[in-house]
Amino acid sequence: MKKIVIVGAVGGGATAAGQIRFYDSEARITVFDRDSTMSYAACGTPYVIGNVIEDERSIIMTDPEQFKKKRDVDVKLRHEVMEIDRQAKTVLVHNMETDEQFSEPYDALILAPGGSAIVPEVEGLDTSKVFTLRNYEDMQRIDQFIKTQQPKTCVVSGGGFIGLEMAENLKNLGLDVTLVHKSPAIMSILDLDMSLIIEKELALQGVKLLTGTAIEKSEGKNITLTNGIELQADFIIMSIGLRPNTKLAVKAGLDIGETGGIRTNEYMQTNDPSIYAIGDASENFDMVTGDPKRVPLASPAHRQAFIAARHLIGDKIAKKGLLGTSVLKIFSLTAAMTGLNEQAIKDKNLPAASVTHTGNSNAGYYPEHSKITLKVHYDPQTRKILGAQCIGGKGVDKRIDVIVTAIYGGLTVDDLQALELCYAPPYSSPKDPINMIGYKAINK
Structure with missing residues (x-):
């Protein structure tokens, strides 16, 4: 029976625990976190403050009692992991309520310590x-x-x-x-x-x-x-900004990468194969360039939790890298992006061209439509898509999601004109902004 210890009980840590239990009904899983709340939607906190979300408890997905009952996972809040003894395969834990310390053994250790505000x-x-x-x-x-x-x-x-x-x-x-x-x-x-x-x-x-x-x-x-x-x-x-919480990893002699995160391979393993690192404090690699990359966002953390969990049960699903896909609401606007921006392309000295299209989110004659600007960077020789950004009213997120799928599937910028995307006046135009980028790239 495998004993798994997880440090961190929010996005990555709680998800990893749930995933492992889904695939392995026998494993003994213990999660430690220094905070007093687990598995909450951190991305929702500004909207609780702004009274957009009226019930603050609604962003808490579960608590230790529910998690134990539903997943048979032991979650110990207000417990801080102080040290990792890699040779003995134990962690030293401080109970912050009683001030007691104790040792907890592990067969596999997952670090999901998150980050701290600078x-x-x-x-x-x-x-x-x-x-x-x-x-x-x-x-x-x-x-x-x-x-x-x-x-x-x-x-x-x-x-x-x-x-x-x-x-x-x-x-x-x-x-x-x-x-x-x-x-x-x-x-x-x-x-x-x-x-x-x-x-x-x-x-x-x-x-x-x-x-x-x-x-x-x-x-x-x-x-x-x-x-x-x-x-x-x-x-x-x-x-x-955010500083990755790597103190525990540094103390244990785990490798820290160029971005300041805990260096991991495609299976989220550190330089100690028994120890995994996921979430805000982990460093992976860029899907476009292969360079070290750290993305402190919820979606990558959940994906990394799945990869680590599958690897622990013997199913090797390699991570293809990070794009840093993100979206943001700013009053009446939405801004979204994925992949490399102009500055990153310049810093890496990559050959690049760009296409920008400004148009309507959907049919202009339909009462509800808005203006959006879509910008795509690509390699002019290989036609490989390097990154994209979109800003405007409705439909911004779906355009970036299509670009993400295109990058993941290896489509070129020219292929975008051929995509048969959903069309009806409330949702798009016969030639969607995505298609228009493809047409403009071919003409360019």
Whole structure:
């Protein structure tokens, strides 16, 4: 009977436990997590704060008692794994409630420790009300602060996924929101022309945006930026990035890759074949280039959990790599992307051409339609698709999903014109924007 220990009980860890049990009814599975909540939808937390999701408990998928009853998996919350003894195949666990420590044996160990929000060194930051949004308890703290203190102003530091989602949700609550971003343009995973469309939407919605600057000093409600601008805010949301939790892995002598994540092979194994790493803290490889890549998003974590679980039961399903497919709602806009952007293509010195099509999401004569811009990068010689971005109203996500499928299936940019996609006036046009990209690429 195989004993499996999992570190981390959120997306990747809980999914891995459930998958292993599905395929192996005999395995003994124990999951440890330092937090007090397991298996919650972290991506839903900004929308709980914004009252879009009214019942905060609805984003919790299960609890230890339900998981034990349904899956026969032991989940121990408020338990932190302190050390891994690879030779003895044990982990040292600290019970954070009782302060006791104990040793737990394993035949296989899965690391799904996630990541931690980066909080920069800022003079006087401890005098201000500062929040990060990384887990369920963070969400509760922000939500409780807003409801009890009724703040009027907020500075959001960082224009990535969390920063933009928080800016939208706080603005919708009626707060005066200023978004501060260190780089010249927000959402650096997008090309500049696509980022500028988001910046225009923020302005239209009344979110003040200050790019090319960061918080230099804070004193209570007074905030000074590196460019000398002074702001006043009742609280700060710090969302400048995520640091993978690799301390345990480093201590155990596991390899850390170029991206700062725990290096894994195509089966999610580390350099110790008994230890797997999945989720935000794991490093895999890019599907387009083969280079090291780390994608701290939910979908890859769930896929990695499946691959590790199948490998543990002796079924080797190799991971084909990561694309970093993602989607984001910003007020009336949706932005989605997959694969390489212009900057990544330039950094890797790859031959590339691009095709952009701006048109309607569906038939223009149909009452409900919106404008979307679809941009695809490809190799001009091999015609291989390198990446794509789409921004606009409805139907943005489905266009990127089609491109992802095309990349995965090895289709060229020219093949896009031949795809027989769904058409009816409420949904598309006889020549879908995807088809138009293919036609334009052939003509180019």
